[in-house]
Amino acid sequence: MASQPDIVAELYRRSLPRLGAYAFLLTGSHAEAEELVQAAIVKVCARPRRLTNLPQTEAYVRAAIRTIHLDGLRRQSRWHRAAPTLAQPDAVAGPADHVAEADVVGVAMRSLAPRVRTVVAMYYWEDLSVAEIAGAMGISDGTVKGYLQDGRRALAPLLGEDDGRERSAVMEVRS
Amino acid sequence: MSGLRDNLEDWALAHGEQVAAVMTTHEAAGRRAIRSRRRNRILATGATAAAAVVGVVTLASAVPGVNQQPAAQDLARHLSELVCGDPWVVSAGNTEYYPEADFYFDEPRGDWVLTDDDGDTHTGYSGFTAGLGSVSWQGAIDVRGHTIVRARTVAVKLGTIVGVTEEQYGRVRDEGGASIYANAPRPGACGDTSPGNSSGKVTYHLVLQLTRVGDGGGPVATIVDPGGAKTVDIDGVEAYIEAQAAPSVDPLAPRGDLYQAFAVPAPTSTSCTPFQDMIDAGEPLVFNHMQYLVTIPGVQPITGATWANEPAAIVDDPNYHAWYTDLPAAIVAEHFKGGNPLGYLTWTAGPNVSGEAHPDQLRLVNTDEATFPMPATADCVFTLPLPAVSGAVYLVIDGVDASALDDAYPGADYDLTNMQTWVYLGQAD
Numbered sequence: 001m002a003s004q005p006d007i008v009a010e011l012y013r014r015s016l017p018r019l020g021a022y023a024f025l026l027t028g029s030h031a032e033a034e035e036l037v038q039a040a041i042v043k044v045c046a047r048p049r050r051l052t053n054l055p056q057t058e059a060y061v062r063a064a065i066r067t068i069h070l071d072g073l074r075r076q077s078r079w080h081r082a083a084p085t086l087a088q089p090d091a092v093a094g095p096a097d098h099v100a101e102a103d104v105v106g107v108a109m110r111s112l113a114p115r116v117r118t119v120v121a122m123y124y125w126e127d128l129s130v131a132e133i134a135g136a137m138g139i140s141d142g143t144v145k146g147y148l149q150d151g152r153r154a155l156a157p158l159l160g161e162d163d164g165r166e167r168s169a170v171m172e173v174r175s
Numbered sequence: 176m177s178g179l180r181d182n183l184e185d186w187a188l189a190h191g192e193q194v195a196a197v198m199t200t201h202e203a204a205g206r207r208a209i210r211s212r213r214r215n216r217i218l219a220t221g222a223t224a225a226a227a228v229v230g231v232v233t234l235a236s237a238v239p240g241v242n243q244q245p246a247a248q249d250l251a252r253h254l255s256e257l258v259c260g261d262p263w264v265v266s267a268g269n270t271e272y273y274p275e276a277d278f279y280f281d282e283p284r285g286d287w288v289l290t291d292d293d294g295d296t297h298t299g300y301s302g303f304t305a306g307l308g309s310v311s312w313q314g315a316i317d318v319r320g321h322t323i324v325r326a327r328t329v330a331v332k333l334g335t336i337v338g339v340t341e342e343q344y345g346r347v348r349d350e351g352g353a354s355i356y357a358n359a360p361r362p363g364a365c366g367d368t369s370p371g372n373s374s375g376k377v378t379y380h381l382v383l384q385l386t387r388v389g390d391g392g393g394p395v396a397t398i399v400d401p402g403g404a405k406t407v408d409i410d411g412v413e414a415y416i417e418a419q420a421a422p423s424v425d426p427l428a429p430r431g432d433l434y435q436a437f438a439v440p441a442p443t444s445t446s447c448t449p450f451q452d453m454i455d456a457g458e459p460l461v462f463n464h465m466q467y468l469v470t471i472p473g474v475q476p477i478t479g480a481t482w483a484n485e486p487a488a489i490v491d492d493p494n495y496h497a498w499y500t501d502l503p504a505a506i507v508a509e510h511f512k513g514g515n516p517l518g519y520l521t522w523t524a525g526p527n528v529s530g531e532a533h534p535d536q537l538r539l540v541n542t543d544e545a546t547f548p549m550p551a552t553a554d555c556v557f558t559l560p561l562p563a564v565s566g567a568v569y570l571v572i573d574g575v576d577a578s579a580l581d582d583a584y585p586g587a588d589y590d591l592t593n594m595q596t597w598v599y600l601g602q603a604d
Contacts, residue, residue: 003256008202008205008206008209009202012198012199012201012202012205013199015196015398016191016194016195016199017188017191017192017195017197017304018188018191019191019195020190020191020192020193020194021184021187021188021191021192021194021196022189022191023191023194024187024190024191024194025183025187028191030190030194030197033190034194034197034198034201035341035342035467037194037198038198038205038208039341040202041205041209042208042209045202045205045209046208046209059361068531069238103186105183105186106190120183124179124180124182124183124184125183125187138455139452139455139456140446140448140451141449142446142447142448142452143445143446143448143455146446146449146452152179155179155183156179158436159178159180159182159183159186160177160179160182161179162178162179162180
């Protein structure tokens, strides 16, 4: 059984592209993705839990990436609510982010509202269902579906139509 | 044929590879942070030992080959170890750990800038009120070499760190410089802990770290307080923290026929429940919207029956007219179960949805003709039981009272296009 320090090394050696991809989908920024992945790794590996294999640890880190990101969105929302005129500019984009802007998909992703981008990432990368995303974000299923529609509308012309592998239908039924 | 999902994954993975290429240099810093977090966790759970131990910073041993220039000590080599409650023992200056022929940096140029609540910036200031201003270090650095620039700011009170920010990043490719915009923390911005949540004088310090990409991730230089630290007198910290922690501020309770109203942009979401989604998101946000008072006579207790044939308001004058009586209206409740969450209402002396008319009164009631302009939605199917409602109830009017807004915000430049009015009617019975 691999000891925890070995798991950390394995994470940095083998899991970073996947974790980085997810964080990039969520944030739309290389610099923020790096920060997010690093924070998630530290959060998961600093806890006194037994991490026995790479897939399990990577799953923990992926979940931590999601929760840290969602916490950030909520904090941002609270901040805007408390003092909307004092909103600070986002972190200064690095050169890599400017490179990303030359990528048309990157431009489309960055044009999405943070919550829309988050829903797209959770749905397409983590394969979470609409209900799971709604639960995690504290919003209704209908809002998640609306965000997904917004995301598809922006991305489909560049990446192709959704191939229909959704996990739930788009009809809202209330009872 | 690949679809959106596959292509998005491929595209994201390509960026993930780029993120990973840089992040391989983070492993050492990550391990240090993990050790530090574990140590703090142990200290935090050891109540009897905590009083004696908290506040001591454990430093790694000096790195061989360090070219220690005038000041910055090793503490600053570990940005992640700058934590609240520890003493600030770092002095201003530069430390270059691994001098290399192709690596060069020049002293950063910049200043501590106060941004006030109008968005104006100031450099000559001695204090501000929390929530009505914020401080950041804004400047630039010339760096040669493929380098990551990390910045962290701390607030220090009486020699102890009472606020820290997360690391903030910039990146330099081979030649050129990086701009630096590092927000400064308020006192008490300490993650899980909250020492120093009080007004008074604090000193802001900036720590910059330059890390070469591809050399194993260790910092090659640390720069502390270029241009000097900044001491400011901050007041209102306690009130600001209290306001920030509050999830929302309740609207004013109705006073007689007077109701608090908010001018809110019409929803654009294609959701089946756009108003309910806005409520779920905390709308109408008291701080976010223009507010004014609306007089609505005869408002009735709001129950689920208001969504059917019970009137929301009754005026004993069939000719009563106000700015809102010709506009579409709808009613929404904070908590809703069953049926269509949006009740369509109209002012009429004619029949309601059950065919019951009151020619001697003007009533705000659901009718067969009542509609409300809404964004196009996907197929939405609602069953029709009498709903159960609770919590805050709002009357949404498709328009605003421009003259009342002019009175409330004289001289304000605002756009009323697609604005609606949310009138807080109180709590559902």
